[in-house]
Amino acid sequence: MNWLTPKRLPAGMVAVMCSRPHPKAVRSGRLGRPRSTEADTAILHATRAALVELGWSKLTMGDVAIRAGVAKTTLYRRWASKSELVIDAVAVLFDELELPDRGSLMADVEGVVLQFATLLERPETRTALMAVVAESTRDEALRSRIRSAIVNRQKTLVLQGRARAQARGELPYEENAESAARNADLIFDVIAGAVVHRTLVSAEPVDQAWAHSFTTLLLSGLTSLRNS
Amino acid sequence: MNWLTPKRLPAGMVAVMCSRPHPKAVRSGRLGRPRSTEADTAILHATRAALVELGWSKLTMGDVAIRAGVAKTTLYRRWASKSELVIDAVAVLFDELELPDRGSLMADVEGVVLQFATLLERPETRTALMAVVAESTRDEALRSRIRSAIVNRQKTLVLQGRARAQARGELPYEENAESAARNADLIFDVIAGAVVHRTLVSAEPVDQAWAHSFTTLLLSGLTSLRNS
DNA sequence: GCGCTTTCGCTACGCGTCGTAGCGTAACTG
DNA sequence: CAGTTACGCTACGACGCGTAGCGAAAGCGC
Structure with missing residues (x-):
């Protein structure tokens, strides 16, 4: 109508x-x-x-x-x-996300996690983000708008961080463009998903300690997880 | 009022x-x-x-x-x-989540990821889950209800999976109860967050291939990520 | 200056949903 | 049987939605 x-x-x-x-x-x-x-x-x-x-x-x-x-x-x-x-x-608030070069992949990931967490501490984003995502499950137009206004901006940070890590020799260059894109999407979903879930579902703070633990897990994997 | x-x-x-x-x-x-x-x-x-x-x-x-x-x-x-x-x-739908022993940590994680993804494919859960979470950001009572009705059920699977992996010798026993609990929470947020984000934000399917890539990443870490 | 076009603030309206009150009736207890 | 609670039903005020219609304001081309 x-x-x-x-x-x-x-x-x-x-x-x-x-x-x-x-x-x-x-x-x-x-x-x-x-x-x-x-x-x-x-x-x-x-x-x-x-x-x-x-x-x-x-x-x-x-x-x-x-x-x-x-x-x-x-x-x-x-x-x-x-x-x-x-x-x-809300979209403009995500524009302030950036990825300052902190010298290592570990530090870069930790930095972006804390930045994203800071953004999600604001009551505007807390209450709005999940709501519009929920709304978008039944509205393709809305979903693409969220993607272009918010999600794609975040995803850029992943690509940027990977490129830096590759330049530093911390990550291998991926010759296969397809799998490289898939990996970037995967990493993005893991990082953003974990921070969002921790913040909004578990409702517990993403502080320095959590960011460190998460980054360690992401880089080294579950099998190398030890007591801190 | x-x-x-x-x-x-x-x-x-x-x-x-x-x-x-x-x-x-x-x-x-x-x-x-x-x-x-x-x-x-x-x-x-x-x-x-x-x-x-x-x-x-x-x-x-x-x-x-x-x-x-x-x-x-x-x-x-x-x-x-x-x-x-x-x-x-919606809560009753989460009751069907279980963790059949597939013989290895890798297989167990992959299994639970696919199970959770199957649950999120249903239109009821897709549209409801994010909406109530969004609502709960301003309502503590609602948040605790979600926790007891949905979240805690899922978290049990993590504890169960870890116990099995430890029994198999795939993961070390953690003597420190506090850090053990923190690690379980972390892993839970990573798994659930990644699946939810992939499904509802990125709006792309969690298929066998994705589940495999994710599980590999979770177990081995980013540094060991290779082309598939 | 003059028209043309579009946006502005404003008012008013029909529509649908909310959540409740009040009633008489149904079901179960001792 | 009397006492108590849940039921179906109707009606209600309150409120947000999204639109229509109006006259006035702010640009443009001439």
Whole structure:
């Protein structure tokens, strides 16, 4: 019903080359009053604030509109659903993830684990990440949006870390491109999955000690696990 | 508001020794018309069916009541929220998880990974698991319910698998009880986290090949990772 | 300056779900 | 039998959703 209204733009239009394609991007061409960029930032800021105070389930579109000082209709002109709005609001937080060269594969992994954990300590990401992932299990469009807005950014770090480790001689170069990609995906799922599960399911902190133990396990394997 | 109504029972009452303590358990003592156990099973069955057809977000209490052939008020007499209902409905699916002895640690891990993956292929669990976890980030009571109903059951498998591996001589006995517990938690987060992340975030299948690669990585570590 | 186009804030609306109250009836206990 | 609790049913207020319609504002091309 919603998917066929003229408000929806053809799918191709979203895929234009842009760092953050707007959900309901209007052709930036010309004609008419341009969209207020202040409204955009105000809405996203208000969404994060609402996530902190209310959490995902109690966040309402009307409330966000009021916080942003914007009419509710303005909100719906840009985002078709609460999920898409929240994804965009949270996605920018993942931009601060980076991989400073700490000199060794071990230190690099530990660093990225702690960085990711710090991100997941924020109430916005805690409450939003799992919620949108849950929503995406029944919505392919949402899933691809999460992928491009959040997941792919994290995956880059894995590729970067591997390249460094290979340059240092800590990891072998993989001539087979396919299996190299598979391995990167595997490692990404292991790292991100472990941190997320520890944080949100087990609900216990990812501190220095845990990061160290995890990294040791990841590098050396289960058979070499010893008491610390 | 909801948390203070007389409907809510004191917290201790839920923690009675019972395999599956009912959310709003009434003292099984006596007096008056007993609760219909058929209604219980019908509701949980209807909830799973609704999850399959509608998914978490579109599931409504009224719809579940109709499917179960039960009044909506009957539903609310037993479960205070949609989250608690869904947890109970899904929890039984996790009971079928077990750890058959396959002769080696490697085979055991691979087996449990594939079993867990099979469980996550079901639409009920896919859509429900992440949703209730997301909900639990702001609700400690919900989190402990998930832990006792779902997570702890899985964690047992890790302990079981380790004990077997130790008996086989594949893993060393850990004299330090604390670090042994920490290691078990770590391994659990790594295994469950990786499978969940692969399935629900990366949205790619956990097949035999992936399970094998993952298990190899877990046992031997990153440094020994080679092309397959 | 003038039209044309699009977005803006605002109000109002229908719809669906929520969770509860109140009733009469059914089931079980002593 | 009386006492107690669960049941099905109806009705209700509250609230969030997403949209329609309005006049005003802010750009563009002329």
